[in-house]
Amino acid sequence: MLLALKDVNTYYGQIHILQGVSLDVAEGELVCLLGGNASGKSTTLKTILGLVAPRSGSVVFDGEDVTRASTSRRIERGMAIVPENRRLFSPMTVTENLEMGAYRRSGDLRAAFERVYDLFPLLADRRSQLAGTMSGGEQQMVAVGRALMSEPRLLLMDEPSMGLAPILVERSFEIIQAVHEAGVAVLVVEQNANMALSVADRGYVLQTGRIALTDRADALRENDDLRKAYLGR
Amino acid sequence: MTKIGTDEWVAQVGERTEAYRGLTAPVRRTWDGIPLGWRFAAAMLLVALLPVATDSSYVVRVGVNAFLFGLLALGLNVVVGYAGLLDLGYIAFYGFGAYTYALLSSDQIGVHLPAELTLIVVVALTAGLGYVLGLPSRRLLGDYLAIVTLFFGQVFVQLAIHLDRLSLPWADGPVNVTGGPNGIVGIDPIRLVGVTFSSVTDYFYLLLVAFVALAVGLHRLTASRTGRAWRALREDPLAAEQMGLPVNRLKLLAFAVGGAVAGFAGAVFAAVQVGVFPQNFETLLLIMIYAAVILGGAGSLPGVAIGAAVIAVFPEVLRTPDYARLIFYGVVLGGLVALLRPWSRLAAVLAGTVVLGFVVRFATAAAWPDAAAVAPGGLVARALGAWVATPPNATTVGNVAFVLLVPAVLAVTRLRGPARTWALPTVLYLAAFVWETRLVAEPSVTRQLVLGAILVVMMTARPQGLLGTPRVEML
CATH class of the missing domain: 1.10.3470 (ABC transporter involved in vitamin B12 uptake, BtuC)
Known part of the structure; x- marks a missing residue:
C-alpha cells in the first residue's frame, strides 16, 4: 500500500472530527472520498498531509510511519496537494507558481517543467502570465501542474469541481484521469459523487467522521443508499 | 489535448495591450524601454x-x-x-x-x-x-x-x-x-x-x-x-x-x-x-x-x-514658508487639473476662486483695517497678500476657519455634479485662508498634516503605493 490510514482519530479542540477512519490507496490507484458537508473529508486530507495532527491512529506512507512528520517531510516523500479553491499565488506568473510546487526539490527542474508543459501545453504558452488573471479552468491546470512539479507518487485533490462551470468540472476530471494514467496515485475528495465515481477505481463514503461505505466505484454507483444520499435519484 | 499553433490568448496579447495615448506617450514609451x-x-x-x-x-x-x-x-x-x-x-x-x-x-x-x-x-x-x-x-x-x-x-x-x-x-x-x-x-x-x-x-x-x-x-x-x-x-x-x-x-x-x-x-x-x-x-x-x-x-x-x-x-x-507655499498651491492646482473635467469646469472653478478671494479681501478690508500682511516671503507671498484676507487676530480666526474647513472638505467629497463645482471655490479659498493664517507659520504641525493628507490621498487613489503592483484578486 502506498498510503494507509489506520484508525485515525482527529480532534479540533474538543470536537471529535474523524472517528476511527481507516483507508488506503495502492500504488497508481485512483480513489475517491465522498461525503456531504461537514463529513470530515477535508480533515482527512489535512491529516494525511500533516496540517493537523491526529490524536491517535497512524498514517503510513510508502512504508514509513509519517504520523508525526512535518508537511515538508511528507511532500519530500512523494505527496502533493491541489488545495480546495486551488489557492494559486495570484500575482505570480505560471512558471513561478509551478516552481513553488517543486521548492522541496533541489537541482535541475527542467525535466519537471517539461512534464507539466507536456501534460498542459496551454501552460507552456502562458508561462509568463500572472496566475490570478487566468480563467477558472486554466487556474485548475496551474494548480494541478504545481502539485505535479514535485513529481509526487500520491496526488491529493481537495474538491476539484468546486467553483467551476459544469463543462470545466468535466475537464477537471479529464485532468485527474490524465494524471492517473501517468502512473500517479490520486485521492480525490469530492461532493460531486457522480463525477468522481465515473473515473475512480474505488471509493470511500464518509459520514459524520466515519467511513460509512467502501467498495469498487462501479459497485458504489449501483448502491441504493448512496444513490439516495448523494446522486439524487 | 491539442498542441497546435499558438495559444489564442498569447497570440492576442499584443493587440489587447493598451497603448499609451496623448502627448506624453513617446516619453513614457521611451522610459519603459530603458x-x-x-x-x-x-x-x-x-x-x-x-x-x-x-x-x-x-x-x-x-x-x-x-x-x-x-x-x-x-x-x-x-x-x-x-x-x-x-x-x-x-x-x-x-x-x-x-x-x-x-x-x-x-x-x-x-x-x-x-x-x-x-x-x-x-x-x-x-x-x-x-x-x-x-x-x-x-x-x-x-x-x-x-x-x-x-x-x-x-x-x-x-x-x-x-x-x-x-x-x-x-x-x-x-x-x-x-x-x-x-x-x-x-x-x-x-x-x-x-x-x-x-x-x-x-x-x-x-x-x-x-x-x-x-x-x-x-x-x-x-x-x-x-x-x-x-x-x-x-x-x-x-x-x-x-x-x-x-x-x-x-x-x-x-x-x-x-x-x-x-x-x-x-x-x-x-x-x-x-x-x-x-x-x-x-x-x-x-x-x-x-x-x-x-x-x-x-x-x-x-x-x-x-x-x-x-x-x-x-x-x-516644508520648513521654509516660501517652498511650503509652492508645494501647497502646486499640489492643490495639480490636483484640480488632474481631477476636474472638462477644461471649462476647471477654468470656472479657478476663476471663481480668484474672484472670490478679491471680493472677500475687499469686503474684509473695512472690518479688518489694521490687518497684518501675510507671513513675509518672496514674490508668491506678495501676490497672495493682495488676495487672501488677513485678520488681525490670525490665530483665533485661523483656528475657527480650520475647524470649518474639515467638514467643508468632507461635504465637497459627498457632493456630485454642479453642486460640487459651485462649492469648490469657497472650499478652496477657505483652505488657502487656513494655510496662510495658521499653517504656513507652523512647519511642525503642517508637516504632519501634509504628510497625513498625502498618505490618505495616496491610499485612496493608489492603494498599492506609487510603484507597487496592484493585487490581483482571485475569484
Missing part, C-alpha cells in the same frame, strides 16, 4: 552630484538622512513587502545597531574596536536578534505579530533609557551601559581600510555606496528562488505551507535580513551623529519608515527608495 539598471544608475549618478552642486552642509545632511531612511525602508520592505510580516519593532534593530556601534567605539566602556570589525559585529548581532525575535513570532499572524513586535520596540527604548544604572552582583555600584537619557556621546568616526570618514559629505558617499550595494543585492535576492518563495508566503501562507515551503525558515530569514540592514544603518547613524540617544528610536521614526514603504509601494524596490526620499526630503522643504 532598463531598470540604467535608470537606477542614472538616478544614483545625479544624487552623487549633490554634494558637488551645493556648498550647504545642511543639504548634504538631508541627503544623509534620506539615505538612512532609504536603507531602513529597503530593510523593512524585505520583512513587510516580501515576506508580509507586520513588524512594528523594526526601529529597535536600528537602535540596537546604533548602540552596539556606540558601545564598541567610544569611551562609554572604553572599547575602540576597528570599524571593519565593529560593522561586522553589528550586522551579525542584529541579524541574530532578528532571528531570535522571529522564533516566538513564527506562529503569530498579522495583528498578533504586530502587537508582539511593537512591544519589542518599546522594550528597546525603555532599556536604552534605564540601563544607565544596572546592578550586577559582582560590581560594586550600578553600571552605566547605555548612558540613560543622556545617551552615549563621543563616538569614533568610521574608519575603513585607512580612510577616515569625518565630514558629512564623506558619510554621504559611504551611504551612497552602501545603498547601491544593498539595492542591487536585494534586487538579485528578489529574483532568486528565496525571493519568490517570500512572495508566495506573503500571498497565501496556507498554500505555501501546503506546497511544502519551509515557512518558518523563510520568516526567520526575512527577520534576520531586515534586522541586519537596520543594524548597519544604525551603526552609520551613530557615527554620523557622533552620539546616540533613546529619543532617536521612538515610534515616530517607525511611522515615517512605514509611510515610506506604503507610499512607494510595498514590495517594489524603486518604489520604496523613492518613498524614502520623499518622506525624508519633504518635511525639510
